Amino acid sequence: MSTTETTEQTTAETEIRELIADREAAMQARDAARFVAHYAPEIVKFDLAPPLRNAGPQLLDPAGMAAWLSSFADDDTFEFAVTDLDVTTDGSLAFASSLNRLAATPRGATQSFELWYRSTLCLRNTEGTWRVVHEHSSTPFYMDGTLRAATDLKP
């Protein structure tokens, strides 16, 4: 690998890490518009909640995410963090995996919850701008007959 290629990759990795840090800050600020601004129009999402697959430009509309964010109490129990971030880049593509922590109190509830989940982001650089083209968020589930989502795991 040439020095130029290495430098390009370092720059790209820095840009991807900045993008993911901005998504993290957007979640912490509960700013749906800032969060969805990083999606490409061709985004395909595999979300924590059904359905199996979400796609289409309506995912760039902050309304859906704003509604979800407003289901949580507007207090300091709302926390979000990206950990164990691993970023790979080459050319116009990148992917990143992480373990994310969400803590919040559902509006009207008396207790907060804490959820660790896995995140995979696939990104493409178009005309100098990185955008998320695929996002996969999940917990595993217990294959013990209960089929409970494993929402109690910690790294």
Add this chain to the structure above:
Amino acid sequence: MSTTETTEQTTAETEIRELIADREAAMQARDAARFVAHYAPEIVKFDLAPPLRNAGPQLLDPAGMAAWLSSFADDDTFEFAVTDLDVTTDGSLAFASSLNRLAATPRGATQSFELWYRSTLCLRNTEGTWRVVHEHSSTPFYMDGTLRAATDLKP
């Protein structure tokens, strides 16, 4: 984009689709060694079952997957298919998303099950060979208080 770059991308996409078809055939044949041969040593897996994250060269040992495969009855109820496959490639990286169908009868059980799950694969080409460096498999879960894994969804 130049014609050369387009041709390289077409070739890469063909190679990725062949790799995923070979994984599909390996699952159908319940051939763990053939399946794990496509993992890179740096593989990081987010699996259907806990833990949150699996990594390490032991994932290239077919023993673990062979044990899982042998938990199913050795009859023609075992089925596996990759559908809705979407492949993106550039340079030495690629990613692919799909909805996968697994049907099987647990050994000793009288009834088969059918499970649709989401799959994201991230791949890297090293010295001419594509390998899977990250795999994320999941179902969503119902955010309705039951926290049941959504194993009953179909595309």
